Amino acid sequence: MKPLHLSVNVDHIATLRQARGAPYPDPVEAAHVAETTGARGITVHLRGDRRHIQDSDVRRLRSTVRGKLNLEIAASDEMLGIALEVRPDQVTLVPERPDEVTTEGGLDVVRHPGPIRSAVRRLASADIAVSLFLDPDAEQLAALTTLDTEVIGFELNTDAYTRAVIRGDHGGDHPENDPGSIERELDKIREVAEQGAGQGLQVFAGHGLTTGNVGPVASLPQIEELNIGHWLVSRGAIVGLAQSVREMLDAMASARSE
Numbered sequence: 001m002k003p004l005h006l007s008v009n010v011d012h013i014a015t016l017r018q019a020r021g022a023p024y025p026d027p028v029e030a031a032h033v034a035e036t037t038g039a040r041g042i043t044v045h046l047r048g049d050r051r052h053i054q055d056s057d058v059r060r061l062r063s064t065v066r067g068k069l070n071l072e073i074a075a076s077d078e079m080l081g082i083a084l085e086v087r088p089d090q091v092t093l094v095p096e097r098p099d100e101v102t103t104e105g106g107l108d109v110v111r112h113p114g115p116i117r118s119a120v121r122r123l124a125s126a127d128i129a130v131s132l133f134l135d136p137d138a139e140q141l142a143a144l145t146t147l148d149t150e151v152i153g154f155e156l157n158t159d160a161y162t163r164a165v166i167r168g169d170h171g172g173d174h175p176e177n178d179p180g181s182i183e184r185e186l187d188k189i190r191e192v193a194e195q196g197a198g199q200g201l202q203v204f205a206g207h208g209l210t211t212g213n214v215g216p217v218a219s220l221p222q223i224e225e226l227n228i229g230h231w232l233v234s235r236g237a238i239v240g241l242a243q244s245v246r247e248m249l250d251a252m253a254s255a256r257s258e
Contacts, residue, residue, distance in 0.1 A: 003224070005041065006039045007225055007226070014044075027044065034245050037249075038245060039245055041069070044069075070090045074093070074096040080123065088128065093133065094107065105135055134156060152201070161185035205225075218252045
């Protein structure tokens with residue numbers, strides 16, 4: 001079984017900073033805490049509206065992160081130019097809408113293969129590893145494999161699964177509020193993870209994961225890395241970031257060992 005690593009997304013450290021226009025808290029300092037505690041990588045999403053992470057943060061992280069720096073960006077000329085300048089270890093291409101609260105879904109490779117293929121080629125030509133953020137949809141995975149370009153892997157969007165768990169936790173009589181809906185979403189993740197790994201692609205996962213719901217995802221042997229941010233920062237506001245990272249690493253390790 002492949003080892004399972006944690007990449008800590010420090011976007012929402014920057015969200016707190018930007019809320020007051022203060023110089024603190026510093027996402028670079030948070031990244032250092034996360035790596036010191038056991039995270040194997042750092043993830044940041046540089047958005048077009050710069051709502052949290054700033055260009056200067058990405059540049060400082062490039063010079064300080066000891067593990068893998070994963071930069072999430074839209075496939076725009078502006079963002080590709082920044083990535084080619086900064087040269088993170090990995091770029092994860094994600095869809096982006098200006099008015100969304102958070103990323104709402106995976107890339108639609110089926111409908112928009114051309115721009116995605118072009119972006120991947122530009123990054124890969126600079127020896128930057130490229131991953132795509134995908135919904136757990138076999139059709140999207142099939143479209144990825146026909147891009148005829150150098151994608152190292154993909155990150156599975158776990159949002160639908162984590163929302164199903166929340167519905168189940170809160171009870172009620174919603175028609176999807178049952179263990180079956182949770183298992184259906186897990187089946188989608190499991191199927192695409194198995195197919196992708198079988199084709200030699202690296203499989204990552206993330207979105208909405210907490211210590212309470214990470215177990216079934218972390219237990220999938222094909223998944224090599226989890227990208228987690230909001231829960232870690234939220235929990236860290238109560239117990240400290242180092243402690244929240246330790247709690248997540250423990251939950252991941254426990255699920256993997258079982």
